[in-house]
Amino acid sequence: MIAEELREEVHNCIKCGLCMTPCPVYKQLYFEGAxxxxxxxxxxxxxxxxxxxxxxxxxxxxxxxxxxxxxxNCPSGLKVxxxxxxxxxxxxxxxxxxxxxxxxxxxxxSHRLLPFFLFWGRTLGNPLLSLLPKNGKVxxxxxxxxxRLNSKPLRNQYPEIIPAAEPKGRVLYFTGCATHYLxxxxxRSVIDILKRxxxxxxxxxxxxxxxxxxxxxxxxKMALKNMQKNIELFNRKDVDAVIVDCATxxxxxxxxxxxxLEEMGENAEAARELGRKVQDISQYLLxxxxxxxxxPIKARVTYHDPCHLxxxxxxxxxxxxxxxxxxxxxxVEMAGADVCCGGGGTFQWEHPEVASGISGNKVQSIKxxxxxxxxxxxxxxxxxxxxxxxxxxxxxxxxxxLVAEALLEK
Amino acid sequence: xxxxxxxxxxxxxxGPERCKTxxxxxxxxxxxxxxxxxxxxxxxxxxxxxEVSQIMKVASAHNVFVTPRGAGSGLMAGALAKQGGxxxxxxxxxxILEINTAxxxxxxxxxxxxxxxxxxxxxxxxxxxxxxxxxxxxxxGGAVVMNAGGMRGVKYGVxxxxxxxxxxxxxxxxxMNTGSRTxxxxxxxxxxxxxxxSEGTLALVTKIIVRLLPKPKTKRTLLAIYNRIDDAGNTVxxxxxxxxxxxxxxxxxxxxxxxxxxxxxxxxPVDAEALLLMDVDGDPETVEKQAALVADFCRNxxxxxxxxxxxxxxxxxxxxxxxxxxxxxxxxxxxxxxEDATVPVSYLTSAIKKVIEIAERNRxxxxxxxxxxxxxxxxxxxxxxxxxDEMARVEKAMGEIVDxxxxxxxxxxxxHGIGIAKAKYLPRQLSETSLKMMRAxxxxxxxxxxxxxxxxxxxxx
Numbered sequence: 001m002i003a004e005e006l007r008e009e010v011h012n013c014i015k016c017g018l019c020m021t022p023c024p025v026y027k028q029l030y031f032e033g034a035x036x037x038x039x040x041x042x043x044x045x046x047x048x049x050x051x052x053x054x055x056x057x058x059x060x061x062x063x064x065x066x067x068x069x070x071x072x073n074c075p076s077g078l079k080v081x082x083x084x085x086x087x088x089x090x091x092x093x094x095x096x097x098x099x100x101x102x103x104x105x106x107x108x109x110s111h112r113l114l115p116f117f118l119f120w121g122r123t124l125g126n127p128l129l130s131l132l133p134k135n136g137k138v139x140x141x142x143x144x145x146x147x148r149l150n151s152k153p154l155r156n157q158y159p160e161i162i163p164a165a166e167p168k169g170r171v172l173y174f175t176g177c178a179t180h181y182l183x184x185x186x187x188r189s190v191i192d193i194l195k196r197x198x199x200x201x202x203x204x205x206x207x208x209x210x211x212x213x214x215x216x217x218x219x220x221k222m223a224l225k226n227m228q229k230n231i232e233l234f235n236r237k238d239v240d241a242v243i244v245d246c247a248t249x250x251x252x253x254x255x256x257x258x259x260x261l262e263e264m265g266e267n268a269e270a271a272r273e274l275g276r277k278v279q280d281i282s283q284y285l286l287x288x289x290x291x292x293x294x295x296p297i298k299a300r301v302t303y304h305d306p307c308h309l310x311x312x313x314x315x316x317x318x319x320x321x322x323x324x325x326x327x328x329x330x331x332v333e334m335a336g337a338d339v340c341c342g343g344g345g346t347f348q349w350e351h352p353e354v355a356s357g358i359s360g361n362k363v364q365s366i367k368x369x370x371x372x373x374x375x376x377x378x379x380x381x382x383x384x385x386x387x388x389x390x391x392x393x394x395x396x397x398x399x400x401x402l403v404a405e406a407l408l409e410k
Numbered sequence: 411x412x413x414x415x416x417x418x419x420x421x422x423x424x425g426p427e428r429c430k431t432x433x434x435x436x437x438x439x440x441x442x443x444x445x446x447x448x449x450x451x452x453x454x455x456x457x458x459x460x461e462v463s464q465i466m467k468v469a470s471a472h473n474v475f476v477t478p479r480g481a482g483s484g485l486m487a488g489a490l491a492k493q494g495g496x497x498x499x500x501x502x503x504x505x506i507l508e509i510n511t512a513x514x515x516x517x518x519x520x521x522x523x524x525x526x527x528x529x530x531x532x533x534x535x536x537x538x539x540x541x542x543x544x545x546x547x548x549x550x551g552g553a554v555v556m557n558a559g560g561m562r563g564v565k566y567g568v569x570x571x572x573x574x575x576x577x578x579x580x581x582x583x584x585x586m587n588t589g590s591r592t593x594x595x596x597x598x599x600x601x602x603x604x605x606x607x608s609e610g611t612l613a614l615v616t617k618i619i620v621r622l623l624p625k626p627k628t629k630r631t632l633l634a635i636y637n638r639i640d641d642a643g644n645t646v647x648x649x650x651x652x653x654x655x656x657x658x659x660x661x662x663x664x665x666x667x668x669x670x671x672x673x674x675x676x677x678x679p680v681d682a683e684a685l686l687l688m689d690v691d692g693d694p695e696t697v698e699k700q701a702a703l704v705a706d707f708c709r710n711x712x713x714x715x716x717x718x719x720x721x722x723x724x725x726x727x728x729x730x731x732x733x734x735x736x737x738x739x740x741x742x743x744x745x746x747x748x749e750d751a752t753v754p755v756s757y758l759t760s761a762i763k764k765v766i767e768i769a770e771r772n773r774x775x776x777x778x779x780x781x782x783x784x785x786x787x788x789x790x791x792x793x794x795x796x797x798x799d800e801m802a803r804v805e806k807a808m809g810e811i812v813d814x815x816x817x818x819x820x821x822x823x824x825x826h827g828i829g830i831a832k833a834k835y836l837p838r839q840l841s842e843t844s845l846k847m848m849r850a851x852x853x854x855x856x857x858x859x860x861x862x863x864x865x866x867x868x869x870x871x
Contacts, residue, residue: 011744011796015443016737017483017547021523030501030521031430031455032438032482041438056432075673075737 002047002086003263009083010044012076013037019070019080024340025063028357033060036070036080043087053091061087063351065344065358066216068311086263088218101217101346108177108209109226115153118181122149139349140342140356141387147182154180154187160205162191168198169240171284174230174253176246177209178379186379189404190245190281196407197288204233210252213345215260224264227257227271235274242277243284245400247378248345251312254278280309281400282319282377294406296328301402302371303331304362304385305338306378319377319399326406334365341376343384359388366394375399412451412496416472420454420496423464428455428502439497442482442489443544443736444831445747445795450477450491455502459577459585459616465498466614467583469860476581477862478610480520480552483544485748486829488556488609492864498614500551506530507617514622515574515591520551520615524558537625539566541658542825543733551615557607559825561658561732562689564650564783566623568825570606577617578605581856585616593621604851609827610862612855626691629657630701631719631728634686634708635679639663639766639778641712642684643759646782649707650755656704657689659783660732661762666777666790669738674731682714686782687732689725735779736790743775743792747831749808751815752824755785764814765789772807774800786824787815812838828866836866 019036020026032038039060045051061084070080097105107114132143154175171194179187194201208230211223230253234242244250254275261268301323309315316338323331342348342358362385366374373395374385386396421429430453440447456462469476475495482489491497504521511534518527524545528538542548542560552558554576559568575589589595589602605613636642642661649656662670662685671678678685686708690700705716719725731738739746753761762778765787769776779788789811793804812822812835822832822839836845849867852859859868 011794012740014737014740014744014746015441015482016734016740017443017481017544018734018737020481021525021546030504031435031453031499033430033434035438038438041441042434045437051433051437054432054434056434060434075669075734076740077673 002083002090006079006083006086007047009078010040010047013040013044013078014076015041016075018075019073022069022073024067024069024342024358025065025354028354029063034063039064039084040078040080043083046087053094055095058091058095061091063354065307065340065342065347067307067340067344069307069340072311082259085216088216089220090218092218097217097219105214105217105219105222108211108214109222111206111208114209118149118153122151137352139352140359141348141383145387147383150181150184154184155203155205157184158191158203160203162195162201162203164195164198164200166198167200168288170200170238171202172234172236172239172242173201173203174207174210174234174242174244174249175203176244176249176379178246183379183382183398185401186245186398189398189400190243192404192407193285193400196293196410202239207233210249212248212252212256215256216345220260220264224266227261231257231270231274235270235277239277241279241284242274243279243281245281245377245398247280247306247308247313248380250278250280251308254313280313280315280318280377282322283315285322285400285403286318290322290325290403291327293408294326294403295408297326297402297406298328299373299402300330300332300369300371301373301375302334302366302369303337303399304334304341304366304374304376304381306376306381307340309377310338319375322399322403323375326402328406329402332369332371334369334371336361336365341381341384342388343380345380348384355384356388359384363388363390363392367392373397373402375402412474416468416474417452419468420452420465423461423468424454424456428457429453430455439479439482439499440490442484442487444485444487444829445745446487446490446830448487448490448492449494450497451494453497453499455499457503459579462498462579462614462616463583463585466579466581469496470582470858473858473860475860475863478551478555478614480549481523481547483547484552484556484829485750485826486831488827488829488862488865489552492830495860495863500549503616504549509534509536509622511536513591514624515619516622517617517619518550519617520549520554522550524548524550524553531622532625535625536622538572538620538622540569540572543736546733550618554606554615554618555608555610556827557825559781559784559786561660561781563781563786563825564659565655565657570603572620572622573602573606573618574621575602575619576605576615578613578615580613581858581861589619591619607827609829609865611852611865611867612861614861626657628694628697629689629691629725630697631725632686632688632690632701632704632708633717633719633728634688634705634713635682635715635717636684636686636713637682638712639684639762640759642686643762643782645686645708645711645713646758647756648711649704650783652707654700654703654707656700656783657691658687659781660687661685661778661780661782662687662732662735663778665742666735666739666779669741669777670731670735672741673734673738674727676727676731678731679715686713687728739777739790739792743794745793745795747791747793747804747808748826749787749789749791749811750823750826751811751820752784752786753815753818753820755783757818757820758782758785761785761787761814761818765811768807768810768814772803772810774803774807776807781824784824785820809835830864830866833866
């Protein structure tokens with residue numbers, strides 16, 4: 001059942017069209033059904049009982065990056081993304097999930113299956129990955145551009161509590177699946193920096209996938225256990241903050257949990273409390289006198305705003321300030337830094353033509369800056385940008401990796 | 411309903427991807443930014459004039475109604491299939507073909523979004539002034555057939571004033587050119603300006619040639635804040651009377667101010683009764699002088715404060731907010747109908763008073779917005795289309811506003827067009843002879859009456 005607040009909003013769309021030109025998907029396809037106002041119209045008709053959700057509607061509803069650009073541009077104040085997310089949940093039973101998604105989500109919701117699967121992934125998958133045909137792709141990303149799995153999942157590399165002698169702070173660290181399994185260097189960087197700053201880091205072993213890919217596909221019930229477990233582990237009063245290095249996990253913990261639980265009619269109080277504690281790592285680090293700990297490195301860097309950081313969490317300046325505080329880093333703005341990279345989770349796999357058009361524009365803007373490095377605090381954007389850069393010798397990193405590289409030896 | 415044979419012919423011209431007929435596609439081409447919805451039978455997306463020509467040949471052979479459409483941001487159902495048939499949507503025909511810096515003109519396809527075109531020419535230090543409120547949505551083709559006006563009308567005029575020529579496709583499928591690439595051209599009837607503002611009833615525009623200006627060197631945005639809306643209205647009349655020509659001169663009342671502040675959080679004074687938002691542009695020295703002069707005028711007419719923007723970013727934010735006004739008022743009520751009556755500028759203050767009086771008498775909620783510099787009122791009538799009784803009162807109020815505008819020598823519509831929204835008032839402004847001439851022109855271009863049927867000339871209220 002779509003929440004009353006969202007149902008009423010569909011009547012407030014007066015079709016002014018201001019959502020269209022900024023919509024990356026509409027700008028590739030140029031027809032109304034691909035635009036936010038078109039989707040709002042269809043949802044309105046369904047809610048009024050004048051249209052049955054069809055396969056075509058289902059396809060249009062998922063021809064959306066959920067980048068939230070329409071929501072921030074809507075002068076009438078429609079929460080377009082939330083409406084679409086709720087509608088996805090609404091029609092899940094009718095259309096189900098594709099088998100690949102079902103398999104992935106089953107893994108992400110299981111404590112036992114995921115490590116098991118990834119163990120074999122490491123031992124067999126990593127070598128196998130190099131055997132795959134060079135020109136093969138998943139969506140827009142060539143096999144060769146996929147990262148290898150961490151030799152050991154990140155949380156297995158550290159104790160559950162990393163103490164500090166005279167603690168300058170105490171945080172819970174939500175590592176997210178990407179850092180845990182794929183981008184260990186991001187996690188190591190976060191931990192190295194926090195250790196150097198004298199912050200005590202708690203890394204709950206039992207933490208689960210944030211569940212965002214699952215509930216954004218509409219499978220809210222399936223994600224419920226993940227949400228509840230994470231809330232239970234992280235909603236603690238004895239820490240300064242819950243820090244997250246992944247824009248997507250941050251968006252989930254900071255606001256999506258609350259919205260979804262509310263819309264599902266569950267108690268959302270604990271989720272709301274947790275939301276207030278969550279900080280992106282770039283936000284948390286700004287509270288420290290970082291410069292003292294850094295030596296100059298030389299890099300021309302451009303920054304890409306992840307949708308889940310900029311629009312979902314309103315974090316825009318912090319990662320930039322963080323980068324600027326690294327001596328020697330020259331930060332150059334790219335044109336349209338705030339435009340989605342075209343990844344959108346599974347979107348790039350389901351709609352490769354649309355995604356590659358959007359990513360092509362992003363890569364073009366990056367090239368125009370003549371930067372040697374692109375920084376972005378989202379593993380999804382990182383995959384997408386790296387995967388679409390082709391032969392360009394441009395590095396894609398998380399901002400904290402650059403900070404960690406500049407850390408002075410003790 | 412369209413028969414399957416004809417549909418197949420259309421699909422074979424543009425390909426199945428660009429011929430859409432699913433219920434979802436039809437429902438999403440049933441609206442524009444006005445209130446009523448009409449379902450088309452199909453939507454075609456041509457990419458070339460040849461495709462348009464072939465489509466029209468099929469359409470005229472089979473008497474299929476064709477309604478052209480750009481981005482669908484219009485405010486009077488002009489781009490809707492009011493009597494069914496197909497929508498010819500130009501959003502996929504959207505290349506900028508040429509920007510000629512030596513002769514300062516540009517050639518574009520109809521689907522180019524106005525603001526994107528403006529950005530492209532501004533990169534080359536050129537300037538395309540027509541700037542409708544919907545410039546970030548609306549297409550050049552839509553602007554041409556609607557003769558769109560907008561914010562900069564007071565100084566720079568409207569779309570019509572920048573047209574040099576076009577390529578058009580007639581309902582018969584014949585392709586022809588009008589005008590030229592020179593700014594002077596008196597060869598034959600001025601068909602370019604006839605098509606301009608024809609609301610898509612005469613021909614389909616497939617290429618547009620516009621003249622460009624050098625980009626003004628600098629610009630300053632001023633915000634004057636008033637405790638009385640009359641003072642704001644009087645300021646506008648005084649500024650124009652004094653021979654000062656700002657680039658833009660926009661008026662908004664407290665309801666608009668509040669809606670915009672709710673949306674944009676710019677620190678607008680929500681306790682004020684009215685604001686004037688003004689741009690002065692040109693050479694730096696002139697701009698300095700004019701800005702000071704305009705600010706003085708405002709203060710002398712009772713502005714409690716005049717703020718001058720300090721940066722381009724601030725300019726930009728204010729104008730983004732202004733462009734959002736139409737959408738932003740939907741925060742208060744779900745439906746918004748924009749009036750567009752225009753009066754000679756010296757009547758602005760009394761027109762605003764009249765609008766307020768009409769609103770109160772008919773118990774409807776009206777927020778006042780105006781391209782004040784050219785007397786172009788935009789009373790936003792806030793309502794809920796689901797409330798039939800309220801909608802009847804809205805209709806009545808709108809009729810009275812129109813009557814008032816006519817009584818002081820104004821016009822039914824300054825820039826939004828007639829469409830179905832104002833068709834019933836047409837005889838109040840146009841004589842029977844005038845309507846007869848217009849119908850004859852229509853007949854010459856479109857003898858079968860297949861192009862945009864149900865439009866202003868034939869609409870029966």
